[in-house]
Amino acid sequence: MTDIDVVEVYELPALPRWRPWAAFALSIIGFGISMYLTIDHFQGVAPICSSQGFVNCKLVTESTYSHILKIPVSLLGLLFFTAMVGINFPPLWRARAEWLAVARLALAVSGICFVLYLLAAELFSIKAICLWCTGVHVTTFLLFVLVVVSFPLMSPRAIRYREWAESNEA
Numbered sequence: 001m002t003d004i005d006v007v008e009v010y011e012l013p014a015l016p017r018w019r020p021w022a023a024f025a026l027s028i029i030g031f032g033i034s035m036y037l038t039i040d041h042f043q044g045v046a047p048i049c050s051s052q053g054f055v056n057c058k059l060v061t062e063s064t065y066s067h068i069l070k071i072p073v074s075l076l077g078l079l080f081f082t083a084m085v086g087i088n089f090p091p092l093w094r095a096r097a098e099w100l101a102v103a104r105l106a107l108a109v110s111g112i113c114f115v116l117y118l119l120a121a122e123l124f125s126i127k128a129i130c131l132w133c134t135g136v137h138v139t140t141f142l143l144f145v146l147v148v149v150s151f152p153l154m155s156p157r158a159i160r161y162r163e164w165a166e167s168n169e170a
Contacts, residue, residue, distance in 0.1 A: 015153045020093035023146050027088045030139040031081035037061065037074035037132055047132045060130035065121040073118065077136055080111055084143065093154065101154040108147035111140045 040047050041061065049057030060066070066073050087104050115137045122129045152158060 015093065015150060019146060019150050020088065020090035023088040023093070023143060023150075024085070024090055026139050026143045026146070027081055027084040030136055030143070031078070031085050033132055033135050033139070034074060034077035034081050037136075038072065038078045041066075041072045041074045047130065049131050054128055055131060056128040057130040057132060059128045060122055060126055060133060063121075063126050065118070065126060076114075080107070080114075080140075083107055084111070088143075093150075101151060104147050104154075105151050108144045112144040115140045 037047060046058035047061060049055065051058040061074070068076065084107060087100065087107060092100055118133065119137055122133065
């Protein structure tokens with residue numbers, strides 16, 4: 001068996017073209033919602049949403065869980081999605097820099113961990129949810145799934161393998 005046979009047998013599938021664009025679109029959506037929540041926070045205005053019953057944006061966004069180390073959670077979300085917009089710029093998904101794939105995965109994992117913390121706070125401590133926050137949570141979850149599913153195709157090992165395969169083509 002030659003090197004070319006090995007490349008053909010073990011060739012990794014290419015990254016589907018829609019994934020970088022979907023990640024970029026989700027990042028922009030998350031950025032937009034986080035920007036809205038951050039502006040409302042600094043203006044001292046409750047988000048446009050129900051303020052009664054289980055769906056109560058005012059209760060959630062004004063709770064003690066709306067700050068971490070005196071930093072508004074909405075601002076942390078805005079910073080997170082700013083980074084995600086940058087790292088999910090579609091041409092960067094094709095870059096050969098190994099650190100990009102690892103950084104994208106690390107951001108997605110940290111984002112979903114933070115979402116799980118905030119969701120637990122909403123459901124078990126505050127006992128109310130915010131629809132705007134839920135939009136951010138769903139967006140972060142979809143980004144997480146997209147990045148995790150794509151990572152094997154963009155991981156440092158996959159990049160090195162593709163480089164090896166390209167250098168051994170006849």
